[in-house]
Amino acid sequence: MNRRKIAFISCLVSIGLGIGLLGCTESGGTSFTTDWRAVFPTASDVELRIPSDPVPSGLLVGETALFYSETYRQTRAVNGMVYVILSVLGDIAALPPTSYSQDQAVWGPYTPALEPAAFRLSATRVAPGEYRYVLQARPRASSSEEDWVDLIAGEAFPSGDRNGHGRFSLDWTSLHELNGNSTLVGQMEVSYDHRPLSFRSVEVLFTDLADLGQNPEGEPLSGTYRYQEADDTSGEFQFAYLADLYAPVEELSLPETVQVRSRWTDTGEGRSDVRVSGVEVAEVLGGLLDLEQEYVQVSECWDDLFLRTWYDETPVRLTADDGEPEAGSLDGPGQGDPATCPFDDTLYADDDIDVM
Numbered sequence: 001m002n003r004r005k006i007a008f009i010s011c012l013v014s015i016g017l018g019i020g021l022l023g024c025t026e027s028g029g030t031s032f033t034t035d036w037r038a039v040f041p042t043a044s045d046v047e048l049r050i051p052s053d054p055v056p057s058g059l060l061v062g063e064t065a066l067f068y069s070e071t072y073r074q075t076r077a078v079n080g081m082v083y084v085i086l087s088v089l090g091d092i093a094a095l096p097p098t099s100y101s102q103d104q105a106v107w108g109p110y111t112p113a114l115e116p117a118a119f120r121l122s123a124t125r126v127a128p129g130e131y132r133y134v135l136q137a138r139p140r141a142s143s144s145e146e147d148w149v150d151l152i153a154g155e156a157f158p159s160g161d162r163n164g165h166g167r168f169s170l171d172w173t174s175l176h177e178l179n180g181n182s183t184l185v186g187q188m189e190v191s192y193d194h195r196p197l198s199f200r201s202v203e204v205l206f207t208d209l210a211d212l213g214q215n216p217e218g219e220p221l222s223g224t225y226r227y228q229e230a231d232d233t234s235g236e237f238q239f240a241y242l243a244d245l246y247a248p249v250e251e252l253s254l255p256e257t258v259q260v261r262s263r264w265t266d267t268g269e270g271r272s273d274v275r276v277s278g279v280e281v282a283e284v285l286g287g288l289l290d291l292e293q294e295y296v297q298v299s300e301c302w303d304d305l306f307l308r309t310w311y312d313e314t315p316v317r318l319t320a321d322d323g324e325p326e327a328g329s330l331d332g333p334g335q336g337d338p339a340t341c342p343f344d345d346t347l348y349a350d351d352d353i354d355v356m
Contacts, residue, residue: 036097036105038158039123039131040089041166045194046082046202048075048227048237051268051306061309061336065302067272071262074239078204078225082190085152085170089135092121109138116140117178120148129164131156137178149174165193176212183213186220199235202227223355232266238349245276246318254279261349267304269342274298275349281318289316297348301341310336 050071097105108120117140123133132155138147154168169189175182186209193201203226210220229235242255256278264270277295285291296318301310312334 036123037090037093039133039156040093041086041154041156041168041192042090043079043083043086045200046086046190046192047079048202048225049229049233049235050075050237050262051233051264051270051304061311062307064306065270065272065300065308066311067260067262067274067298067300068270068302068306068308070241070258071237071239071260071272074225074241075227075237081188082204085168089121089133089152092135093123111140115179116181118142119151129157129159131158133168137175139178149178151175159195164195165191167191172209183211185210185212200229221355224353226350226353230266234264234266236261236263238262238353240349240353240355242355246280256281257355259349259353261347261353263343263347265342268306269302269304270306271299271301271341271343273346273348274300276318284318285316291315297346299346301336301338301343303340308336309340310334310338312338 052072092107095107097107099106103125104122106120106122109118110120111118117137119135119137121133121135123131125131133153134150135152136148137151138144138149150171151174152168152170154166156166157164159165167190169187171187172182173185173187176185187207188209189205189207191203193199203224205222205224207222208220209222210218223240224238226238227235228237238259238261240257240259243258244253245256245258256276259275259277260272261274262270262272275295275297281296282294285293285296293315296313296316298313299311300308303309
C-alpha cells in the first residue's frame with residue numbers, strides 16, 4: 001500500500017463518516033450512570049509510536065536512515081486512518097444517548113443534511129467488563145430495520161484508567177454501496193491490547209483494499225501491520241510495502257515487496273531487518289548468479305539522531321555504497337560499523353507480514 005493511497009483513505013474516512021455531532025437528545029426513564037465513552041478505544045490505545053524526527057531519508061552513513069524514515073511514515077499513515085474512525089465514535093459517545101438502559105445506549109438514527117445515508121450507533125454491555133458496539137447505516141429514504149448494515153463493529157474490555165483490550169472492524173465496501181462518493185472498498189480490522197503489566201500491542205489488517213476512484217482496474221491489496229511497545233517506549237513495528245527499490249533488470253521496472261521489522265530503544269536508537277523480494281530480485285539471484293534464494297536480506301542501524309550507522313545487504317549487493325543501483329554485484333562489507341547497532345541479533349518480519 002503506497003503512501004498516497006493511505007493519505008487518501010484518511011480523507012475518505014473523514015468525508016464518508018462525517019457524522020461527528022449527531023444532535024442526539026437524552027431520553028428514557030433510567031438514570032444514565034454508565035460512562036459509555038470508556039467503552040470505545042482512544043487514540044492512545046491504538047497509536048503506533050516511534051521516536052520521531054521527520055526529515056528526509058538518506059542512503060549513506062551519517063544521513064537519516066532509510067528504513068527508519070519508512071517506519072516513521074508508515075506509522076503516521078496508519079495512525080491517520082484509525083484516528084479519524086475513533087474520533088467519530090468518541091464524538092458520538094460524548095453526547096447523551098437518544099435512548100438507554102443500564103446495559104445499552106443508542107445514539108440516533110440521524111441523517112446529516114448532505115449524506116445519502118442515515119446512521120445509528122449502539123453499545124451493549126454483554127457481561128461485566130465486556131461490551132460490544134456497532135455503527136450502522138441505511139439508505140436515507142429507508143425506515144426499515146432490515147436495511148441497517150454494519151459499518152464499524154467492535155468489542156471492548158475496558159480496564160481501569162487504561163482501555164484494556166479489544167478489536168474493531170470497518171467495512172469500506174458497505175460504505176461504498178451506501179455512498180458512491182466513498183470509492184474505497186475492502187475491510188480493515190484493528191486489534192489492540194493496552195493492559196497493565198503487558199506490552200501495548202496493536203495489529204491492523206487490511207483485506208482486499210482497493211480505490212475504485214483512483215484505480216478502478218487495480219488489484220486489491222491485503223496487508224498486516226504489527227506493533228508492540230514496552231512501558232519505557234522501546235518497541236518494534238512490522239510492516240510491508242511495495243516499492244521499486246532496486247535497479248530494473250533488462251529495462252523492467254517492477255515493484256519489490258519490502259518486508260520490514262524495525263526495533264528501537266527508549267532513547268531512539270534502532271535497527272531494521274528487511275527482506276526484499278520480487279521478479280527482478282529473483283532474476284538477479286537466480287538467472288544471473290545461479291542462487292536458489294529469491295530474496296535479498298538488508299539490515300540497517302541508526303543512532304539517537306536517526307542517522308544511519310550501519311547498512312548491509314546479503315547474499316549479494318543490489319546497490320552500491322553510494323546508493324546508486326548496482327544489480328547483482330558481489331556481496332560486500334556494507335557501510336559503517338555493525339558494532340554501533342543497539343541490537344546484535346537479526347530479526348526479520350513474521351511470515352504473515354506481507355502485501356498481497
